Amino acid sequence: MGKVSVLNGNKAAAYGSKLARVELLAAYPITPQTPLVEYLANFVSEGEMDADLVEVESEHSALSVLQGGVLAGARTFTGTSSQGLALMYEPYIRTSTMRMPIVMALVTREVISPQTVWGGQQDAVTVREAGWIQIWCESVQEILDSVIQAYKIAENKEVLLPVNICYDGFSLSHMAERVEIPDQEAVDRFLPKPDITHLKLDPAAPMSVDPLTAGPMLTEFRHKQVKAMNRAKEVIKDVHQEWKELFNREYGGLIDTYQMEDAEIAMICLGSPAGTTRVVIDQIRELGIKVGMVRIRVLRPFPSEEIREALANVKAIGVIDRNVSFAAGYGVSYLELKQAFGGMSMPPILDFIGGLGGSDVTLENIREAILLTQHVSSGGKWKDVTWFGLDEIDLVQINVSRLEKLSKIGGYETVKGVLS
Numbered sequence: 001m002g003k004v005s006v007l008n009g010n011k012a013a014a015y016g017s018k019l020a021r022v023e024l025l026a027a028y029p030i031t032p033q034t035p036l037v038e039y040l041a042n043f044v045s046e047g048e049m050d051a052d053l054v055e056v057e058s059e060h061s062a063l064s065v066l067q068g069g070v071l072a073g074a075r076t077f078t079g080t081s082s083q084g085l086a087l088m089y090e091p092y093i094r095t096s097t098m099r100m101p102i103v104m105a106l107v108t109r110e111v112i113s114p115q116t117v118w119g120g121q122q123d124a125v126t127v128r129e130a131g132w133i134q135i136w137c138e139s140v141q142e143i144l145d146s147v148i149q150a151y152k153i154a155e156n157k158e159v160l161l162p163v164n165i166c167y168d169g170f171s172l173s174h175m176a177e178r179v180e181i182p183d184q185e186a187v188d189r190f191l192p193k194p195d196i197t198h199l200k201l202d203p204a205a206p207m208s209v210d211p212l213t214a215g216p217m218l219t220e221f222r223h224k225q226v227k228a229m230n231r232a233k234e235v236i237k238d239v240h241q242e243w244k245e246l247f248n249r250e251y252g253g254l255i256d257t258y259q260m261e262d263a264e265i266a267m268i269c270l271g272s273p274a275g276t277t278r279v280v281i282d283q284i285r286e287l288g289i290k291v292g293m294v295r296i297r298v299l300r301p302f303p304s305e306e307i308r309e310a311l312a313n314v315k316a317i318g319v320i321d322r323n324v325s326f327a328a329g330y331g332v333s334y335l336e337l338k339q340a341f342g343g344m345s346m347p348p349i350l351d352f353i354g355g356l357g358g359s360d361v362t363l364e365n366i367r368e369a370i371l372l373t374q375h376v377s378s379g380g381k382w383k384d385v386t387w388f389g390l391d392e393i394d395l396v397q398i399n400v401s402r403l404e405k406l407s408k409i410g411g412y413e414t415v416k417g418v419l420s
Contacts, residue, residue, distance in 0.1 A: 002183040009172035010079075012140045012179055013105045013165065014039035016147025017077040018049045019187045020103075023194075024069035024076045026054040026062040030084040031117045032169035033107040037079070059088040063102070067091060070100045071201045071209060075151060075194040079105035081169060082123045083112065089127075095162045096131025097225065098210055101154035101196065102162040103147060106134075108271070109169040110357050118358025119169035121271060121323040125299070125332040131225060133159075133232055134299040137167040138274045140177040142251050145243065148182075152191050152239045159232045160198060161225075166299075168272040168322070170358060182247060190246055229301045236298060254303035256295040257310055259285065263292030265373045266311055268319040270296045270333050273361045277320065280366040289374050296333060304340035316348045316377035318369045322355035330385055348376045354388030361388070368393050 007015065013036055017025070025044070029037045043049035056062045059080050066076040080088060085106065095102055110120035128134060135150065137143045143165060150163040167173060199209060213221065237253040244250040256274070259281055260266065269277050274295040281291050294310050296303070311317060321331020328335060334351035352369045355361040365388045372382050372393065386393065 002181050002186070004178060004180055006176050007140055007144070007179040007181075008035070008174050008176045009137075009140045009143050009167050010036040010105075010107065010174070011039050012144040013079065013147055013167075014043060015181055016144045016165075017103070018043050019144075019182060019184060020077075020148050020151050020191055021075065021188075021193075022049070022051050022077040023074040024052050024054070024066060025078065026056050026065040026069075026076075027078045027080070028056055028059045028062050028084060030059070030081050032109060032119070032173045033079045033081040033084070033105065035173070036105060036107065040077075059084040060091060063088045063091040063095060063104075066102050067095060067098075067100055070102060070196060071199055073194065073196050073200060075155075076102050077104070077147075078102070079107060081107045082109035082117075085123050085127065086111065089130075092127065092132075093130055094210065097221065098199065099160040099225070099228070100162055100199065101151070101160055101194075103150045103154055104132075104162065104164055105143075105147070106164040106166045107169050107173045108166055116357050119171055120356050120358065121166075121168065121332075122356075124164065124166045125323045128300055128332070131161065131229070132300065133161055133163040133229070133236075135163060135165055135236075136271050136297055136299055137165065137172065138251075138256070138272060138295060140172060140175070141179050141249065143167050143172065144179060144181070145247070145249060145251070148187060148191060149239050149243055151194075152242075153232065153235055155194055155196065156232075156235045156239075159228050159235050161228055161232060166271070171272040180247075180249070186246060190242065233298075233301050233303065252295070252297055253306075254298045255306050255310060256297050258293040258295070260292035260294065260310055262290055263314055264290040265292075265316045265318065265370070265377050266314045267291065267293045267366070267370060267373070268296065268317060268333055268337060269293060270299065270320075271322065273320045273322065273355060273366070276361060276363060277366050280363055280370060284367065284370050289370065291370050291374070296336075299336070302336055302340065307337065307340050308344075311347070314347055314377075316373045317346075317350070318373035319349065319351045320355075320361060320366065320369060321351060321353045322361065324353055324356070334385070349384075350376060350382060351385040352388060353385065359389070
């Protein structure tokens with residue numbers, strides 16, 4: 001069923017929108033999203049995609065065009081990054097508050113200044129309270145699959161909210177992987193045609209869209225929006241299960257776990273660092289350290305209950321963050337995790353910040369994070385937040401026998417320095 005190809009993340013997202021039979025496209029190119037627009041334009045020009053592609057002068061216009069498309073009943077798609085997201089912020093807010101089921105690829109990138117075009121998650125986490133569902137991808141295959149799933153989630157009558165498919169710029173947008181492209185007939189069975197009727201411009205039945213709204217009515221709007229976001233949790237899980245049964249691929253629904261069945265410590269990841277973390281976990285487990293991973297796949301709505309259940313038996317938690325909250329000096333995943341536990345008892349939690357501005361979250365970084373988390377789980381002391389590459393990590397505090405074993409894995413210069 002379908003075919004196998006080698007795709008980068010941007011082309012996978014374009015294929016996802018094509019298979020979802022999107023009818024209206026509008027986007028403005030910005031690094032690292034630019035190839036996405038090029039792939040979409042090529043699909044349309046070659047007759048492979050039956051959609052209207054509107055050439056616009058900015059990201060603000062792109063999303064505004066799609067809002068008009070939704071009011072006409074069309075299925076729509078766009079993409080952006082970083083400063084483009086900042087420019088479209090006004091219609092971005094309107095999209096969610098007017099309950100428009102638009103799907104947008106958010107190819108994550110650092111925001112200026114200092115001037116940069118490189119990868120980072122700061123743009124996406126900054127707008128996490130703007131009312132959009134956020135699905136975060138680990139692989140190129142997941143990008144394609146998630147774009148298609150997003151329409152079934154967004155257009156569900158119990159949800160009617162826009163969806164961001166978030167994937168790390170360059171790490172996923174430009175890197176190629178083996179991808180299974182589903183057969184169009186199978187996707188059509190999974191995803192019905194859009195039936196957008198709650199907002200519709202129809203001369204035969206005129207309605208006012210986005211009028212000046214008084215306080216009591218606005219309060220009701222917000223309340224219904226929050227309830228829809230909460231209902232989206234079950235819809236996301238149901239859609240994911242249906243996808244699994246039809247295409248035999250799964251990503252965990254709201255969260256994705258790895259080696260958590262007997263884990264004594266856990267690493268929390270968001271986005272592309274999860275792939276590297278899987279590799280390191282397999283290495284570290286050879287040393288007798290029972291470590292697992294919980295990948296946050298859906299940042300909004302935040303899966304608090306599922307995360308608490310997954311972490312119920314661990315002794316310490318390490319979080320890998322490719323972003324930072326300027327209010328607290330921690331990464332966003334760390335803060336969300338703290339909020340999920342609220343006033344309840346929770347194990348020690350350490351935050352590790354890295355991968356900013358396109359820098360790598362390396363195997364060595366993750367090994368350090370796991371060892372420090374293990375150290376704290378055994379009663380050791382360490383500070384709450386560590387910045388990879390900036391904060392000195394004194395591994396002498398950790399059991400030397402573990403370091404001797406770890407050094408045998410190879411490529412761990414910090415360990416060799418400690419033992420010399």
